[in-house]
Amino acid sequence: MRESIRVFAPATVANVVCGFDVLGLAVNAPGDEVIMRRRSEPGVVITKITGDDGRLPLDPAKNTASACVQMFLQHIGRTDIGVEIELHKKMPIGSGLGSSSASTVAGLFAINSLLDCPIKQDDLLPFAMKGEELACGFGHADNVAPALLGGFILVRSYDPLDVIKLPYPEELHTAIVFPEVDVPTRDARQMIRSKVLLKDAVTQWGNVAGLVSGLFMKDMDLIGRSMVDVLVEPVRSILIPDFHKMREIAMGLGALSFGISGSGPSVFSFTKDQETAERITAAIQKHLSTLSIGSQGYVSKVNANGPIILD
Ligand code: HSE
Numbered sequence: 001m002r003e004s005i006r007v008f009a010p011a012t013v014a015n016v017v018c019g020f021d022v023l024g025l026a027v028n029a030p031g032d033e034v035i036m037r038r039r040s041e042p043g044v045v046i047t048k049i050t051g052d053d054g055r056l057p058l059d060p061a062k063n064t065a066s067a068c069v070q071m072f073l074q075h076i077g078r079t080d081i082g083v084e085i086e087l088h089k090k091m092p093i094g095s096g097l098g099s100s101s102a103s104t105v106a107g108l109f110a111i112n113s114l115l116d117c118p119i120k121q122d123d124l125l126p127f128a129m130k131g132e133e134l135a136c137g138f139g140h141a142d143n144v145a146p147a148l149l150g151g152f153i154l155v156r157s158y159d160p161l162d163v164i165k166l167p168y169p170e171e172l173h174t175a176i177v178f179p180e181v182d183v184p185t186r187d188a189r190q191m192i193r194s195k196v197l198l199k200d201a202v203t204q205w206g207n208v209a210g211l212v213s214g215l216f217m218k219d220m221d222l223i224g225r226s227m228v229d230v231l232v233e234p235v236r237s238i239l240i241p242d243f244h245k246m247r248e249i250a251m252g253l254g255a256l257s258f259g260i261s262g263s264g265p266s267v268f269s270f271t272k273d274q275e276t277a278e279r280i281t282a283a284i285q286k287h288l289s290t291l292s293i294g295s296q297g298y299v300s301k302v303n304a305n306g307p308i309i310l311d
Pocket of ligand 1: 021
C-alpha cells in the first residue's frame with residue numbers, strides 16, 4: 001500500500017454556453033495538484049497550500065479538498081485513517097475554470113488511489129458535488145463530473161443523478177482567456193433569474209439538443225451555431241470586461257463559438273484547430289492589455305482522462 005501520492009486534476013469549462021449546469025468538459029491544462037501522505041494520527045489535515053495568495057482556508061472542514069476526503073473516509077468507515085494534504089493551486093481561483101472542483105477531485109482521487117480504490121472512480125462524483133455545495137452553495141456537477149471522469153459530460157438529471165459521457169470531434173480545440181478580475185461563482189449564481197420565458201426555454205433546449213447532436217455527428221458547424229445562450233449569458237456578461245468586443249475578436253478570427261466558461265470571468269471559444277485557438281487567445285489577451293487588464297490564455301483539446309497520478 002502506498003504511503004503517499006501526487007495527483008493532478010484538470011480545469012473544466014462548465015455550461016459550454018447553452019447547457020447551464022448540465023454540460024461541461026475537461027481541458028489538459030491548467031489544473032491543480034494534491035500531494036497526500038499517510039500520517040499515524042487519524043483525521044485529515046492540510047499542511048500547505050500554494051498558489052492561492054492565502055485565499056483558501058487551511059481548516060480541513062472548510063477547504064473543499066479536505067472536507068470531501070473526510071466525507072469519503074466516513075462513508076467507507078475508515079475514520080481511523082490519517083492523511084495530510086498539500087494543495088498546489090496551479091490555476092486561478094474564481095476564474096470560471098472549475099478551480100474548487102479541480103482541488104476537490106484531486107483530493108478524492110488521491111485518497112481513493114492511496115487506499116487501493118475501495119470505490120469506483122464514478123462513485124466519487126457525489127462526494128465531489130458536496131464540495132461544490134460547500135464552495136458555492138449548490139452541488140452542481142458540470143465542473144466536477146468532467147474533472148473526475150474526463151471528456152465532455154452531460155448531466156441529464158440531478159435527481160436521480162444521471163451523468164453521460166458524450167463523444168466529441170477529436171480535433172476540437174478550446175481557446176480560453178481568463179481576464180484577471182474576480183467573479184465568485186456564488187455571486188454569479190445569485191444574479192440569474194429563477195423564472196424564464198417559454199420562448200427563451202424553447203431556444204435554449206433547441207440549442208442544447210443541437211450541440212449534443214453536433215458532438216455525436218462530429219459536425220463542427222452545428223456545434224458552433226448551437227452555442228447560443230439566451231438565459232444566463234445576457235445577465236452574467238455584464239461582469240466581464242468588454243465581453244462583446246472579445247466575442248467580435250474571436251468570431252472574426254474563425255472561432256466556431258464564443259461564450260462564458262462556467263460562471264466567468266473566463267471566456268472560451270471552440271475552434272477546429274490549434275493554430276486558430278492560439279490566434280484567438282493571443283488577440284483577446286492583446287485587447288485586454290490595452291484596457292490594462294492582465295490575463296491568462298490556455299489552449300487545449302478535450303482532456304479524455306480527468307485526474308491522473310503523477311507519482
Ligand atoms: N454551472 C455553474 C454555474 C458552473 O454556471 O454557476 C460554475 O463554474
